[in-house]
Amino acid sequence: MPRPKESFDGIYPCDFYTPEELLDPDQMYTIYEIARLLQGLEPDADIDxxxxxxxxxxxxxxxxxxxxxxxxxxxxxxxDPGYYGLKDD
Incomplete structure (x- = not known):
């Protein structure tokens, strides 16, 4: 059910990292590791x-x-899952 904006304690921009900001150019990552990185976690963080x-x-x-x-x-x-990395320029 929709909620009025004023019912939230905070409203924030919906910004996401760019690939260059998130990924090391010399590494390849699984979707699970990317998911963790997008949340500011280490790629090998233990989560449920x-x-x-x-x-x-x-x-x-x-x-x-x-x-x-x-x-x-x-x-x-x-x-095993596939791996993703930054495209070389």
């Missing part, structure tokens, strides 16, 4: 499955929106 699922829900559209600036690496095995 429910939280991880929510964070991945935010990370997938971020990857899609920034696809022109990213490259994809094949997963090491069929059971």
């Amino acid at each position: 499955e429910g939280t991880e699922a929510v964070l991945v829900d935010w990370a997938v559209p971020w990857v899609m929106k920034n696809a022109d600036d990213l490259v994809i690496g094949e997963p090491p095995t069929d059971d």
